[in-house]
Amino acid sequence: MHTLNLLKAFFKVNLQMALAYRVDTLVNILLEVFTLGWELLALNIIFSNTPMLGGWNLGELVTLLGVFHLVNALMNILIWPNTEKFNRAVRDGTLDYTLLQPAGSMFLVTFSSMVIWRVWDLALGLVLMVVGVNLSGVQAGPLQLASFLLLAVTGSLILYSLWIVMIAATFWFTKFDNNVTILQALLDTGRYPSSVYPLWLRTIITFIVPIAVATTVPVQALRGELGFWQVLLFVAISAASFFLATLVWKAGIKKYSGASS
Amino acid sequence: MTQTIEASFLTKTYQVSEREGGFAAAVGGFFKRKFKDVHAVQGVSFKIEPGEVVGFLGPNGAGKTTTLKMLSGLLHPTSGQARVLGFTPWERKHDYLRAMTLVMGQRSRLSWDIPAADSFLLNQAIYRLEDAQFKQTLKELDDLLELSPLMKKPVRNLSLGERMKVELAAGLLHRPRVLFLDEPTIGLDITAQAHIREFLKEYNRRTGATVLLTSHYMADVTALCERVILIHHGRLKYDGSLNDLSHRIAPFKLIGVALGSPCPCDLSLYGTPVASDGDDEEQAGSKQYVQVPAAQAAAITARMLADLPIHDLTIEDPPIEDVIERAFAE
C-alpha cells in the first residue's frame, strides 16, 4: 500500500540521518542505559521504605515503568522531533511544501521526522513490562493481558490526538512556540500510579492532559480492576479523540491557507 | 477548457495589526488591537495557454508571490476565481498536486543532512512514481542539469547554485504539467543564473510544461519569457509580449561615478542626475548617478571618462521599481 511505502521511505531517510551521526547514537544509548539504572535505583529507594505505593507493589511499578517507556518512546521517536520540525516549518514557510504534497498533511507532519535509535525505548518498555508482570505476582489471564495491551495502544492514541490539537493551535496562535510544553512537563507523572497524586492533579492528568489514561489505566486492566464496559469506554474515547483531532487539524489547515469559512 | 491557467478577479486582502513603537503603545495594544487592511492582490485576471512560459514581474511586495500562492493552492483568495488544469487550486485535490509543482527560490524543500539522491527517493514515494518512469525522469534531469556529481553529497555541502539545481530536480521528478517558480534565481551568481535559465527553457521545449515564474530580475524574464505580466501594488499593470513592454519603457541605464577629487562638475551635461542615497555633502569618493538612454550609454561613458577625474565608474540597470513607477505613473 502507498501509505506503507511512504512510511518505509520516511524510515529510510531518518535512518540515514541517524547513521550519519554514529558517535551521537552511541552516546545516546549510553545515556539511556544510565537513565534506566537511575529509574530502577529510584524505585529501589522508594520500596526500601515501604512495601506498597498507592496500593501497588514493586512489580506493578516496574510494569508501569515499562508502559511509561512505551509512551516515552512514542514521544521521543515521533512527537518531539516532529513538533520541532513543524514549528520550524511554520516559521520559515516550508510547511507550504508539505501542504502541496499529494498525501495527507497530518500523516506527513506526524511521520516525516523519526528519531530511529529510540526504538530501543520500545524494546526496553516491553522487557520492563514482562519483568514487572512476573515480579508483581499478578495472575493475569489472556483477557487481562489483551485489554492491557489494547489500552496501552489506545492510551497512546489519545495522547497523539492531544498532540495534534496542540500543534494545530499554532495555526490560530501563531507565536505559540511552547505548544507542547504542558504535555512534555506532565509526562513524568506517568511514572507513578495516579492514585498517589492529590485529587486536583489526578483530575488534570486523567481528563485534561490524559497521561494517566496512557500509563496507569492499562496496568489497572492488568490488575483486573477494569470491567468490560470500562475498557470499551476507553477505546471509544480514544477513537473519538482521534476523530476530533483530525477535525481540528483540517480546520487549522484551512485557517492557515486563509479560507474565510 | 483549453487554458491551463485561468485567473478571474483574484483578490487577496490581509488584515495586519498595527502598532507604533514605545512602551505606551505596547500597553495600549494589549487591550485594543488596531487593524489595517493590506490589499495584496486586487482583481487580477489573466489566461495562460498550455506550454507558455510567462513571467510575473514586479517589485518586492507587489503581489506576485501572493498571486502565485493562490494559483498553486496555498492560499484561498478573498474573492475571485481561478482554474488550473481544470482544478480549483486551493481545494488541493491530490490529482491536482500531482500535476503541478511549486519551487521557491528562498525556501528549500530538501533535507539538509542527507544526499539529494535520498530526498529524491522520498519524493518518489510521496508522488507514487513507478520505478521505471522515476529512473527515466531522473536520467533526463541529470542530462539537463548535470546532477550526477551533486547527488551523493549532503545538500548542506552544495553551493547555492548547485542547491538550486537539485531543488528544481526534486520538484520535477513527478513530471508536472504546470510549474510555479518563485524567484528561482535569487541569490545566485551570474553563471548559475544562466544555467538555470537555460535549463528551464530546454525543459519547457522538451516537455511542453506551462511555466509561471516570478522574479524581480528583468534578466530572468528577458531570457525565458515571451509574455510578461506586470504586477504593482497588487494590480495587473501590463499583460502582453515582452517586446511591446520594452518599447513602452524607454530603456535607460544609470551611470554611477565616484569622482577622484572634488570638482565643480556639472553632471547634467551628460544625462539626468539622479539623487544618490549617500551623503551629499561629501563630494569626493561618493557615487553620483546620471540617467542616460541605454543606446547612448557607451558613448556618454567614453565622454565622461575623458572629461572627468573618475575614480570609479559603474553602469547599472535602473531598479525595476523606478522603471515601473516611471512607465506607469498613476
Next chain:
Amino acid sequence: MSLLNIYLRFWQVNWAEQWQYRANLLMYLFYWLVSPVVYLSVWVSIANSQGSVRGLTANDFITYYLTLLIVDQLTSEITIHLIAYNIQDGTLAGELLRPVHPIFTRAVIDNLAFKALNLMAFVPIWAVLFGLFRPDYAGVTPGSVLLALPAVVLGFALNFLMGATVTCMAFWTTRVYSVSQFINLVVILLSGQFVPLQLMPPIVQQTAQFLPFQMLRYVPIEIILNRLPLQDVWVDYAVSLAWLVILFFIFRRAWAEGTKHFSSVGA
C-alpha cells in the same frame, strides 16, 4: 568604566531580552515544578499509608518539597544554556577579545537576571501550591531562615562553578548537553532533590556529606526547617567552603585549557 557599571549594562540588556520571552518563562517554570510535585505526592502517599517514613511525617515531606521549590529557584544555574552554543558556533571569540571575563560577568548576570525574572512569576505559583498542599511551617523561625541565607549563596556559587566547568566541556565535545544530563542525574540523588537525604541508603548519606552537592538543596532546606543541629551546620559550611575553593581552581584550569584549545582550533 567601573565594574559595577559593566554589570549594570549587562543586566539591562539581558533583562530586555528575557522580557521578550516571558511566555516561554512561564512554560519553563511550569515544566520545572512538575518533578518536585510528583516526588512530593509519592512520599506523602507513603507517609500517609504508614504514618511516617523514618521519622518523617506527611507534613515533613510537604514542607521539605515546598521549601525545595524555593531553594532550587535560588541556587539553580543555567550557564550551559548561555555559553555552550557560543562556544560551538564560534561566537565566543568576540567575547574573549573583550577585557572582561565572559563567565564572571555575563554568565553571572544572565543567571541572576533569569532568576529575578523567574521569581516574579514563581511567587504566585508557589502561593497556589501552598494553598493546595497546606504545609504546616511550625518549625521555621526568622533565625533559621537567616542562618540559611549563606547556605543559599554558597549553594548557588557551588552550582555556578560546577555548571561553568561542565560548560567548558563544550570546548572539546559537541555532546556537552549529554554530559550535563548525565551529571544532573547524579546530582538529583545527592543533593536531596529526589528525596530528603535521610531516606537514602546509609553509604550514600555518608558520601554526600563530603560532596558539594548537598549544599545545593538539602542543607539550606534543612536549615530553614530547623532540622539540622547547629554543629552539623558549621561542618557542612566548612566542607562547602573547601569545595568552593577547589571548584574555583578546577574551573579556572578548565577555562584556561578550553580557551587555548578554542583559539588554536578555531570555531
